[in-house]
Amino acid sequence: MRSIVGEIVSNSKEVTVMDMEASIEHMSRGTVRYVDALLVVLEPYYRSMETAGRTVPLARALGIQHIYGIANKLRSPEDGEAVAAYCRNHDLELIAKIPFDDSVVEADRTGRAVIDYDVTAPIVEELSRVADFLLREIKINGNGAGGN
Secondary structure, three states: OHHHHHHHHHOOOOOOOOOOOOOOHHHHOOOOOOOOEEEEEEOOOHHHHHHHHHHHHHHHHOOOOEEEEEEEEEOOHHHHHHHHHHHHHOOOEEEEEEEOOHHHHHHHHOOOOHHHHOOOOHHHHHHHHHHHHHHHHOOOOOOOOOOO
């Protein structure tokens, strides 16, 4: 897997997004060593935040320069503040707060991507902002760590 990821990333000027399992296995195997940015998705639950707490130090040890937090499935302002506080306490920059969105469930039931189901869904709008942030901040298109 590591060599496949390396081949994809190093030979491409395209943006590649990989959705990896919420575990540290891909970190310990070095699968992520070629990435320009690591997005750590945190839900407002203990186990999710603990996984982030193990992932971030490993990512830093691998030399990943751009590590960002994304709060996901937030049902209340308190959920958002819990994740934000966790990120502040663990020196993880929180770049998005994504509310729980029923359109994700409905889109999945119809077998469609949420962007095809409802382009105005809150998650679509927030992830669009995340994409803009990443393109601006880490200058993908060959200028990031993975594109060199």
